[in-house]
Every structure is written in structure tokens, then in C-alpha cells.
Amino acid sequence: MSNYSDNTFTRSNPPVLQDPSRWRHTSEVIDLLEKTNWDCYSTPASRGLCLDETLENFKGVFCNEKSPKGVFESIKKHDLVLHFGSKINETSFRYSGKNEEINNWLATQDICFLGRDFAMIGFKKELIKNISGCKVFNRFLEVLDYSKIQKIIKSKAEQSRGQLYSDSYKLREMVMQEDRLFEQEVSYELSKNILQKGDILLCEMSSFAFELENIKLPSGGRIICQSFYASIGYALPATVGVCKALKDYNMNNRVLLLQGDGSAQMTLQELSLFLKYDLNPMILMLNNSGYTIERAIIGATSSYNDLTAKWDWQKMLEAFGDSNKDKHETFRIGNYDELKTYISEKGTKPLDKLHMVELILDKFDYGNGLLVFLGKKSADEAM
Ligand SMILES: Cc1ncc(C[n+]2csc(CCOP(=O)(O)OP(=O)(O)O)c2C)c(N)n1
Ligand SMILES: [Mg+2]
Incomplete structure (x- = not known):
């Protein structure tokens, strides 16, 4: 030594x-x-x-x-x-x-x-x-x-000199498509505006899991994602655990969850625990109609990458018992302007209710991180 x-x-x-x-x-x-x-x-x-x-x-x-x-x-x-x-x-x-x-x-x-x-x-x-x-x-x-x-x-x-993050993305062409939301826009906004000091960001084993490296982490922040290609459905219960631990220790860090719609179908019952324990994460539900990451790897249009039914994310927490919306708010975001409105009105503030933020994405919207990971794009092209 x-x-x-x-x-x-x-x-x-x-x-x-x-x-x-x-x-x-x-x-x-x-x-x-x-x-x-x-x-x-x-x-x-x-x-x-x-x-x-x-x-x-x-x-x-x-x-x-x-x-x-x-x-x-x-x-x-x-x-x-x-x-x-x-x-x-x-x-x-x-x-x-x-x-x-x-x-x-x-x-x-x-x-x-x-x-x-x-x-x-x-x-x-x-x-x-x-x-x-x-x-x-x-x-x-x-x-x-x-x-x-x-x-x-x-x-x-x-x-x-150091890493370039997603707040350097050039979004010009995407922004022109006013009727759509792109994963890159979400990543850009996370780095640039949404994440605040001390925020804890969890992510499901989804296409976004490979975008995390491009996200700029604020001071005192953390990113949590499970092991490489481990079981989907991990992130919802993990978020319950993080929120509950913070509450038990009287810590008020915000908790944000990037959740894939496909993976959510594995462990959705965890939503009832958020309600039971009054936990208020921001759930960014990536609604891209199925297993986008798997489409990028194999079987882009194969039916096994589609979901069996179209779930209504806006009503989900009502179905779990919060029918008067005492404990949660819902948002449905289908384009960049709507995302920016959510951010300016709610997205950077402390969370006093659970936010179910449904982000409508195209099923073939492969993010930069995923494309670089699969060798379909270089890190230079991604910026
Ligand atoms: C139990 C289990 N089944 C299947 C897989 C393979 N798998 C990894 S990611 C994924 C799809 C995730 O879809 P979604 O959560 O909707 O994220 P997206 O890629 O669409 O953003 C699947 C099926 C797995 N890792 N674990
Ligand atoms: Mg999906």
C-alpha cells in the first residue's frame, strides 16, 4: 500500500x-x-x-x-x-x-x-x-x-471540461412536431429544469434506464435503478420503500419515478401503499404502448411487445380507492408544451400529493442512451 x-x-x-x-x-x-x-x-x-x-x-x-x-x-x-x-x-x-x-x-x-x-x-x-x-x-x-x-x-x-448531459440536446426538429412528446425532451427537461437539490430519481428497467447516464444530477441527488436487465416491476415497490424510509426519518427529499407502462403491470398493486402511507412521489408514467426497449432489440412490431389491454392511468389511483382525489393529482402530457406547462406550474415544487404524470410517447421512441447502448448511435451522434 x-x-x-x-x-x-x-x-x-x-x-x-x-x-x-x-x-x-x-x-x-x-x-x-x-x-x-x-x-x-x-x-x-x-x-x-x-x-x-x-x-x-x-x-x-x-x-x-x-x-x-x-x-x-x-x-x-x-x-x-x-x-x-x-x-x-x-x-x-x-x-x-x-x-x-x-x-x-x-x-x-x-x-x-x-x-x-x-x-x-x-x-x-x-x-x-x-x-x-x-x-x-x-x-x-x-x-x-x-x-x-x-x-x-x-x-x-x-x-x-467533462461530460455533456441531456440539457445540451438539440431539440429543434422534435419541437417542430408539436403534436408529439419525445423521450429526449423529457430527458432534457429532467436535466435542465425538473430535478432539484436533493431529489431522488428512481427508474424502472425500461428504455429510459439507459438514458440515466445523460441526466445531470443536482447536489445531494441520487439515481436508483436496479441491476442490468433484472426483473421488471422493481421500481414501483422500490419507490414505496424510498418514500417510506424518507418519511420515517422526517426527510423531505422529493422522490421521482420514471416508470415504464409495461413493467408497471407487474407490480401495480403497490399504488395502494402510496395511498395507505400518504406517500407523494412524482410518478412519470412512460406510456409508450408496450415494451419499447424490447422493440429496439428484437421484434419491433411483434405482438408480444404490445400490452394486452390499454390501461387508463388517469383513473388508476381512483380505482385503488382515492376516488375524491384527496391524495393524488393526475396529468396527461402528449406534447412538449404540455410538459413545460406541468413543469412551470408543478414540476419543480415540493409534492404535497402524489402526482401521476402520464407521458404519452411513441412506441418506437428509442432514446439516445438506449441507441448508444445497443451500438446503433455513437455518443457523439447522441449529443
Ligand atoms: C420478469 C421480467 N420479464 C421480462 C423481462 C424482459 N424485459 C426487460 S425490459 C422489458 C420491457 C419494459 O417495458 P416498459 O416498462 O414498458 O418500458 P419501455 O421500454 O417501454 O420504456 C422486458 C419485457 C424482464 N427483465 N423481467
Ligand atoms: Mg413501455
């Missing part, structure tokens, strides 16, 4: 890459980053868990070759990478092993992984099993002599 810490003194700007694996060092990592001004990155599964993504030295969400524009280019510039809380899989590290450029980069990159129960020096090189990454990290902090590390001073231009 002392070798390794000595090593960091000689590097120009070793960045910290933060993964989610049972990491309990949030304040230590933030302290380290503040003292050193090293660049830092999140992974898709650790958004807001350990790093404040509004830090000046935050450079983006690292997803290997599927990284948003600017992120892989940025991390490649570093001669040493420290990866904390490592979970090397398709979900959190977005590592598939199939991309030659990434394989070459990882093979030659000086990189140190600290996981829950392992440490690895160099990718797939020196693997130390059955060792607590947390303990190694503590030792690293003990032997790290800050006086030997030169705090990095960067020019304004260098400082601002």
Missing part, C-alpha cells in the same frame, strides 16, 4: 472512479477529493451514492465504451486510475469485455480496484482475494501524505 500511495504522489492527476459496492466512505472520499482536487467519475450504479456530481472536478458517468460524450476521452488522459467500491460487471462498470478499444485501454492502464472483498492492481493482473477494500482504503488514507501531493490547479477551461 505504501508503494501505491507513493505512486500517487508522482502522478499528475490520478482520478477517482466511484462504484457502489458496499462503500461506506462517502465523507472520506469527498475529503480526499477536496484536498487533492483530483478528477472524479461515477458509475451508473453509484450515482449520488458517494460523490456529489456538482463538484467542480466531477467529470461524468463512466460506462466504458458506452460512456456519454467526453467521458472516456477524459479518463484516458490519466496515468493512474483509482477505482473505489469496484463491481466489475455490465451493470455498474458497464464492462462487456467485447470492445477492443476498452480491452486495450484496461490492459495498459495503471489502475487499482478496491472492491468489497478484493483488491486488484492492474485490470485482471494482480488479484488479491478475501481482503476488505474498505480496510485497504483506510490504510491508503493513513499512509497518504497530503503534504507531498501537489493540489492541482486547473484553468477555467480545463475545469469545465
